[in-house]
Structures are given as C-alpha cells and as structure tokens.
Amino acid sequence: MSKSTEIASLGEFGLIDRLTKGLGRRNASTLHGAGDDAAVIDLGDRVMLLTTDMLTEGIDFDLSYFPLKHLGYKSVVRGVNDILAMNGKPEQLVVSLGVSAKISVEALDTLYEGMETAAKELGVDIVGGDTTASMNGLVINISAVGFARKEDVVYRAGAHEHDLICITSNLGAAYMGLHLLEREKRVLKDIDNPEPKFEGYEYLLERYLKPRARVNVLDALREEGIRPTAMIDLSDGLASDLRQLCRSSQCGARIYLERIPIARQTSELAEEMHIDPVIAALNGGEDHELLFTVPLDKQEAVMRLGLVDVIGHITKEESGVILVTPDGEGIALKAQAFDR
C-alpha cells in the first residue's frame, strides 16, 4: 500500500519544488526553469520569457459576481504580470479555455472582449488558443511570451543586503474587494432582484475585478536607469511573496508596518467586517503589484518617481523575514498568518 500525502501538508513551497526537482535540461536554450515568475529561454542576442497561469471557476473566480469581461481582462493582466515581474516586454499570449455546458457563445465573446481590451492596453497580441469542453466549470489558462536583453532580466534571486524593498501600490484592497463581493452574495442569497451595496467601496471592487499591470513603473525605472536587483509579482500576498524572494536570494528582510500602504477604503471595510487591515495587506493576495528591490544608493531616485513605496530593506539570511511594528518589536513573517 502506498502512502498518500495531502498537497497542503507540503507547505508553501514544497509542491512545486518536489514536482520540478527531477526535471532534465536537454536544450542549450533553456537558461532558467521553474522557480521564478517565468522561464527564461536563450535566443542568442536576447532571451524569451515564458509563463503559464491557470484560473479555475469556484477557486479563482465566482461567475455569480465576476463579470466575464473583467474576468477576461484580469486573466490577461495576470499572465502579462509574470513577464513584467522578470522585467521583460510582453508581446504574445495564447489562451486555453475549458468551457462548461452552461457557457453560451455570447459569454465567450464577452470574455474575449475583456481579454482583448487588456491585450490592447498592454500592447500584447492574442495569437491563438485552444477550446475544450469542461464537465465542471470554466477554466482559463493564459501562457504569455515576452522578450528582454539577457542583462536586463530580473530574477527573484538578485537581492543583496541593504537593498531597499519597494512595492508599486497599496496592498490588501483586492482581498477586501473579494470579501465585499462574497458578503453581498451571502446577504442577498434568497432575495428577488438583489441590489448589492457597494457605495464607497468601488475602489476595492476595481482592485479585485480589474487589476492593473504596472507597466508605467517599469518604464519609469528604465528611464531613470534603475534596474531592480530582484522582483516578484505580488499574487500570494506580501508575506508569502517576500519570503519567496528572500528564499531565492538567500537573504532576510525587515519591513516596517507603518510603511505598508493601505488604502482608506481597505481600512474602512476591514474595520466594518472585523478584519485586521494589516492581515489583509500581508496575507490577502491577488494584489498583482510588483515587489522589487533596488540598491540602497538608488533611494532618492526611486522616491523621486512618486510611483513606489519603500517598505523596508534586505538583511542577512540568518536575520529572517521580519515585520517591525511601530513600537519597534520584530515579528517573524509566516506565509499564511503572522503572530503578534
């Protein structure tokens, strides 16, 4: 009898490490495989970046409140973000859809409309796809391709002690947007003509339903001649993604609670729903912002951009990944929760 292991028991980084451990490398063009936001393929004069991202109904989205147009838009932003997080220029993507019987052609039109809107905004081309049936729910997979000069690629593994830790916008808003949508769905479950109450929280909905890719920040960094030393897409939440970056870079980090930007709407709804806004910011996930590090001497130049917040700095690995509270206490960050 073979022993069966639940996936959750492997923890945060265990599964992907385990699955990709034994994979061989047969082509000289394969520069870098699993372990970053995208794979890196050598083209000689430059590199190609390749990434894949799957969304499944009931886990990653709920069609009862997620408009298909937004879902199309978001799925493209997610795919493109993985290319941006490697400092690449996204150019093409291919779409696979698993389509359940309840989905009409018009629904797919709307989904594609949203995907094309994002593609247009981000300057990428949808170059093909595959559509298959699905017994249970909609599945969307986006594989995106981008290009970069070899020396411009930014990995998770490039952070050094004293580097500054930057993020591209406030955190936790998407998480609270999701909570709001879930609450209204619960409250209005058995009501005819339900009218969900979203007033005052539109920003949170937008952050969850229609995240923006931060192309402008990368452009601005490039113009200023600032190359991040390490970068990661903030999809799992600041705590998890920062730990991931530190693990790859074999370093530690200190971030400061009062420097973590949290939008007013995020704090207000969190209070209303008895959720700690700091938890939303640290562990909420789906922010789809960029977390990156720059050398200490770029502090002034980075601040001058007015586009990023510096929330802390990189330390030695043995110092761990620490959140510093306003009273100076240091708390070790865990992946899914942190203890006060």
Add this chain to the structure above:
Amino acid sequence: MSKSTEIASLGEFGLIDRLTKGLGRRNASTLHGAGDDAAVIDLGDRVMLLTTDMLTEGIDFDLSYFPLKHLGYKSVVRGVNDILAMNGKPEQLVVSLGVSAKISVEALDTLYEGMETAAKELGVDIVGGDTTASMNGLVINISAVGFARKEDVVYRAGAHEHDLICITSNLGAAYMGLHLLEREKRVLKDIDNPEPKFEGYEYLLERYLKPRARVNVLDALREEGIRPTAMIDLSDGLASDLRQLCRSSQCGARIYLERIPIARQTSELAEEMHIDPVIAALNGGEDHELLFTVPLDKQEAVMRLGLVDVIGHITKEESGVILVTPDGEGIALKAQAFDR
C-alpha cells in the same frame, strides 16, 4: 434580453473563427496567429512556434482507467505534436495543473514522471508550471515552444492541386482503444476485483493511452529534402482535419477508402463491437498522427521512406473533400459523420 447561442450550434470551425476574428496585432514579431497548430513569432533570424493545449477530466480522460503516468506522457506528446505539425523543433514547455482535492502528491509525482519521460524522449525541457486548486476534476494545460527557420515552417494553408496526401500511421486505433476501455469499465462496474479483458487488443490501448510523436518521419523527410507543402496534427479525426487543411489551403481533396490504413486489431474490435472501422478511421480522432501533403513529383521519394501512406491527392476547391469508395463512388466528407 440577449439571445444565447449554444456552442455546438456554431459547428466545426465556427467558434474559434468567431472568437479570434476581432483580435488586433500590435507587435511586428507576430507573424501568424490563430488558425494553425501553433502561432508563429518572428525572431529575426528564425521563428518561434507557440501552442497551448488543455485536457479536462471527464472529457479528455477518465482517471478510472487512464494511468496518470500515461496521462502525463500523452499530454506532453499532444503539446509537442502541435510544434511538429508546423515542422518545428520542440524545445520547451510549461505545465499548468488544476488539481482537485482527491489528487495526492504521489499522484502528481506519477503524472510528472510520465511528462518527464515523454519530454526526455522528445528532447524537450519542462521549464515551469503553475498549480492551482480545482473544484471539480483534474485539468492539464501544456504550452509548448519550438523553433524553425522561417522558410521551413509548414502551415495548413500550403497545399496545391495534385499534391499527394500522406499520413504517418494507421487510423482509428486510439478510438477503438477508448471504446475498449469504456466497455470494460461498464461491464465490470459492480464487480469486486475486476479483471478487464484486453488480450489481443494491447496495440489499441497503447495507441489511445500512449500515442507516439512522429519525430522520425519529419527527420526522414528532412534528410530526403522533402518539405511538406501543408501539414496538420490528426487530433479531431481524418475527415475533420483534412477538411480543415483544405479550408486553409482553399482546395479540395480526393482520398481513397482502400488506401486508408486500418490496423488488424482496429478492424477486429470494431467488428466485435458493431462499429464500422471506416467510421473509426475517419471520425474517431485522437490519432495524433501527422497528415501532410507533398508535391506530386515527390511520390517515389516519399514511398521509399516506408514510413507514410499516400491516401489521395489535392484537387480544386470546387470539387469538395471526397472519399472514393472501392467501386468508384465519391462521397462528400462531413466533419462528424459521412453518408454512404
């Protein structure tokens, strides 16, 4: 009220045409989008081929009889085949998995083992992946990347009148293998310690569960200096895929019933199960062989390879796509069925 259209009502080519119709092209590197087995991206000195393929549980595979190792193997072969069908050299692929709660880590190990076995045989590297949860059933998406000289790429659209129509192996075997597995599942449904009867039909199971990529045929063609004029992966069945190739090439075709290779095991099981073996060969699908055309003057050279069957030739578009029976009668091929 918007009218809702069922996807099936759009017919064979309708859906993908409709969804990809309005897509823009923003990058000069986008040479060729939807409508072939892979997209074609210009790299200057050569091109990159990019493809995506999704498999969903309950539609594309049944885990009650599909061993996970074979499933991994087959999913890689399918992805790689789309690159081969463009005459490209497959080099990398990325894997997305939607994993339901019933799947253990050991099951994923086995799936990856099968994928890596195929990757090794085909000389490709698995360079990354994404794993998400799935509410209902396993979903596998493979995106494959290959390379080719621009002038070597073979599209569906290159066939000309008088070209010969070639296939790389016998047809209908995978379809009968699937029928055999389904039959044994039905028969043994309520039996303890079921012992399915597969003797004499092992070849059919292998064709369904572990299809082979025909790298050797493409290598042989290259060595002989024969470049196919058009090519397509035989996944939907000969009738549908030949019609697709003819539609892209704006031509017709005549194929000859007695030249369509059907394996002995395929005929025997078809007879036993009261299925017309010709229907299995024409419409069964999942053969994962290559269908390609070569100029008429390559007939002798192609036959000499001993690796392909010539089943007919290309005609003018207005002649239609015709199956010629042994008594000389011509029958117009439909996508999903043909009328005697």
